[in-house]
Amino acid sequence: MNEIKNEKAPNDYIIVILAAACGTIVANLYYAQPLIASIGMDLGLPLSFAGVIVTFTQIGYVLGLLFLVPLLDLVENHRLVIFTMMIAVAALIVSAVSKSAAIFLLAAVAVGLGSTATQILVPYAAYLSDEANRGKTVGKVMSGLLLGIMLARPVSGFIAGIWGWQAVFLISAAVTVVLGIVLALTLPKRKPDAGIKYKALLYSLWLLFKDTPILRRRAFYQAALFGSFSLFWAAVPLWLADNFGLTHQGVALFSLAGVAGAIAAPIAGRFADRGETAPLTGAAMITAMISFIGAAIFTGKSAIALAILVLCAILLDMAVSGNLVLSQRIIYSLGDKVRGRLNGVFMALFFVGGATGSLLGSWSYSYGGWLLTALVGGAMAAASLLYYFTES
Secondary structure, eight states: OOBOOSOOOOOHHHHHHHHHHHHHHHGGGTTTGGGHHHHHHHHTOOHHHHTHHHHHHHHHHHHHHHHTGGGGGTSOHHHHHHHHHHHHHHHHHHHHHOOSHHHHHHHHHHHHHHGGGHHHHHHHHHHHSOGGGHHHHHHHHHHHHHHHHHHHHHHHHHHHHHHOHHHHHHHHHHHHHHHHHHHHHHOOBOOOOOOOOHHHHHHHHHHHHHHOHHHHHHHHHHHHHHHHHHHHHHHHHHHHHHHHOOOHHHHHHHHGGGGGGGGHHHHHHHHHHTTOHHHHHHHHHHHHHHHHHHHHHOOSSSHHHHHHHHHHHHHHHHHHHHHHHHHHHHHTTSOSTTHHHHHHHHHHHHHHHHHHHHHHHHHHHHHHHHHHHHHHHHHHHHHHHHHHTTOO
């Protein structure tokens, strides 16, 4: 295996492998999302609290982003990826065999922790690319990651409808093992020259956050948008079942609509390379708000209402995925030696928003129905837009 010493134009097959790996691994965070009612029922969790299943997974992801991903700047990246993936495999198996809510939720945290391998692989792709093409390269890899996020829900719905929700986690564990073997055999090694100890590395996360205004701003933008995204997808399976009478398979088919949103990632990457980040950021926030307005207005049980809800899902996914690539293009340009830490801070705050949205999704739907859920989601998108207007 070759060792990466300098940035260069990436080989296409490496980018394809990285994109596929990111999508497969990150999907572990979302398999439970359309299944929270079934899992909660089996584990004895009330509906108003069932959203905590996804929230705990995202909390684990945040912990990994803060304590594992910064190691990207300290230890050999290839080995770090495999280590985190093995954590995910063990946790997925425990999730499948859990009989109590406490054990399942602890395993959910570990699933999130191990799934941070994605946020080692995305900066890895940025290291492989030169400055002129970095947005395009990151956009391609993020397309894989976003497809994983969006395909996770329909895949888990189809599998659960046939074999039960436990099979989702067992199959994912097996796929992750195979993927780990592929990565071990194909990825070049990269040993960073950090010259810093782990304790100082962790402290530097706070310094980077404190001293980098654009990092704070971009993290807030994405946390608010991803929070609205997570809220939508935590609550919409419940709305689809209650209002339209859809089964697991029907919810899975609806979730396929989100896949269309992934097309925004490579497009946003190309525009970011041309310096058009600012106007597209505002457009993404407005698009997210429009999607929730449509979801709040059209609440009937007709085919038209369902079709409009599908369109709203596509628009929301495009807004979130496009803005994510725009933000990462900026973050990855702030410095090579601290790229792993910058990404860790950014994505940690990003997923804090997601964890909050997941919890608010099941809570708002349980206590106020779909209308309250849509209003809360729209308010989160509006908060990002208001902050955007303060950008100079």
